[in-house]
Amino acid sequence: MDLSDAQWRTSTRSSNGGDTCVEVADNLSDAVHVRDSKDREGPILTFDPTAWRAFVHTVSTH
Template structure:
């Protein structure tokens, strides 16, 4: 999976977690990347934009 050009960001809600958070790159056309902020060179989970939107929406309704 080519993530060249990915712009990684942390959630604004993760500032108090002492680094225990994820980063998301959702600026690419066909994929959303998710990685551990403490292991930026480590593995990346990838999702389709549709799947990622469904996940985010489901977390907002709980």
């Protein structure tokens, strides 16, 4: 998977120096990618954009 054009942004819920450091790249049309900002060379989760929006909506309302 070539993510060289991905524009990663840190979640607003991530804390500076904390345990929660999530980055999201959603500028690519076919998928949303999520990674741990403390391990940028590690695994990347890939989601269908519709599924990602449903997830974000669900967690933001709870």
